[in-house]
Amino acid sequence: MAEFLPAFAATMKHEGGYANNHADHGGETFSGISRNNWRGWDGWPDIDRLKQHADFPACLDHNADLQGKVRMFYQRNFWMPTMARLDSQELANWLFDKGVNMGVRQAMKLLQRALHVDADGIIGPESLARIAATDPAALLAACREEARRFYTKLALNDPTQTRFLHGWLARA
Numbered sequence: 001m002a003e004f005l006p007a008f009a010a011t012m013k014h015e016g017g018y019a020n021n022h023a024d025h026g027g028e029t030f031s032g033i034s035r036n037n038w039r040g041w042d043g044w045p046d047i048d049r050l051k052q053h054a055d056f057p058a059c060l061d062h063n064a065d066l067q068g069k070v071r072m073f074y075q076r077n078f079w080m081p082t083m084a085r086l087d088s089q090e091l092a093n094w095l096f097d098k099g100v101n102m103g104v105r106q107a108m109k110l111l112q113r114a115l116h117v118d119a120d121g122i123i124g125p126e127s128l129a130r131i132a133a134t135d136p137a138a139l140l141a142a143c144r145e146e147a148r149r150f151y152t153k154l155a156l157n158d159p160t161q162t163r164f165l166h167g168w169l170a171r172a
Contacts, residue, residue: 002092004079008071011097014171018047018057023163030060031070032100043069080104082123088136091143098147101171110150114142147172 015032026034033041046066053059060066078099083092098107105121112119115130131139151168155161 002083002086002089004075004084004096006089007079007083007093007096008074010093011074011100014097015100016061018060023160025161030057033070033073038073041069041073043073074100078104080108080123082108082128085128086131088140091136091140094140094143097171098143101168102147102150106150110143110146111139113146114139144172 012031018030020028024034025036027036029035030043030047033043035041035044043066046063046069047060050056050059050063050066078096080095080099083095086092086095095107095111098110101107108121108123109119111123111131112121112127115127115134117126117130148169151165151172155165155168
């Protein structure tokens with residue numbers, strides 16, 4: 001069965017750090033947690049307080065309490081029971097990362113499209129049976145292709161987001 005911590009560590013390679021890119025719809029972001037989307041996250045007061053430090057934003061990465069809040073946030077909001085039930089840690093890592101990047105429901109839809117089942121974003125018995133019957137490496141390759149299509153369409157539909165396309169495709 002897949003485990004949360006390896007998936008979390010892999011995703012944090014993409015999401016780590018502080019950013020406040022005005023072109024990013026999420027606005028101010030720490031470790032991939034955007035203030036615009038997660039205003040109530042309990043780490044924002046810590047970040048606001050730490051902005052007064054001379055070594056901001058570097059001090060955020062060394063704050064154990066804040067890092068614990070980040071880990072709990074992701075486990076609570078993005079580590080789905082479906083991922084824990086997968087035998088392939090690599091597939092679970094990828095699904096978790098896509099859930100963080102594009103939303104869990106959208107990530108599950110990509111998985112379902114790769115499985116050629118109804119893509120409703122809810123993993124039920126049919127999807128689970130298909131996952132079990134499919135070679136994990138082939139399924140991961142199909143999921144990656146679905147993600148590339150999704151990201152390309154996103155950039156085509158919103159030209160302000162084309163600046164992120166290269167990174168998204170690399171991440172897919």
